[in-house]
Amino acid sequence: MMHHEDILGCVVTPNEATLVSLLSCCANLEGGGALIQGKQIHCYIIRNDVEVTVFLGTALISMYGRTGCLRNAVEVFDRMIAKEVCTWNAIICSLVSNGREKQALDMFQNMKREMMKPNEVTFVVLLTACARGKFVELGLRLFKSMSSEFAIVPKTEHYGCVVDLLGKAGLLEEASRFVDRMPFEPDASVLGALLGACKVHGDVELADNVGKKLLELQPQHCGRYIVLSNIYAEAGNWGSAAELRKVMLENGIDKIPAYSCIGSM
């Protein structure tokens, strides 16, 4: 399957980089990934006795995690002798994206026990786990521990995660105050999370405020208009919806596309 002959009849054997790239493609393919193809690559690895290196193992975990095959992801992880921070991040992420927030957080304990130092990606994943599991206290503690315990300076992604954590738990007031107290200007991703929190809570007034700032930052981002307009609509605030429509036209966005802006790019 994997051996290809070129025009001159040469046979090319895939090396580690080839297999890792292919697995990454399977994991990131839109529409839930390509599990069948990923499994075929795993089969190839087994049949040809290809050594499962740290890179290859991590790519396998990620592929299985993202295609919903958590069992296989865990199996690959358990068999790996050498693990790096990416390997741990991949398994924690697999657990989170398959609804096992608690287990993901337990895995972080194992990681620390094995003296593996987490990095900024680890915390994005952990904070996401807390947001989904509604573990507000723990999430805030983890966020604080980044700088105090692990010497990692939280970046805008982490602030966005905390806003999402508070927002999902219905703590809109806290989310808003958290943004106000950020050490740098909140960027679009943070304001986007706050706007999402407004939607959950149905707070039109704050949404109005945040939405205006957000549209100043991203006047061409049609998704932002959609969220804001939905918040207005849910509240029956047709006046604001009409006004928003005018702003859209002014910014040259004349129509909400049938499909996602991101999906069509």
Add this chain to the structure above:
DNA sequence: CTGAACATCT
């Protein structure tokens, strides 16, 4: 060479 990453919209 090659691996890990939140959330929101139709």
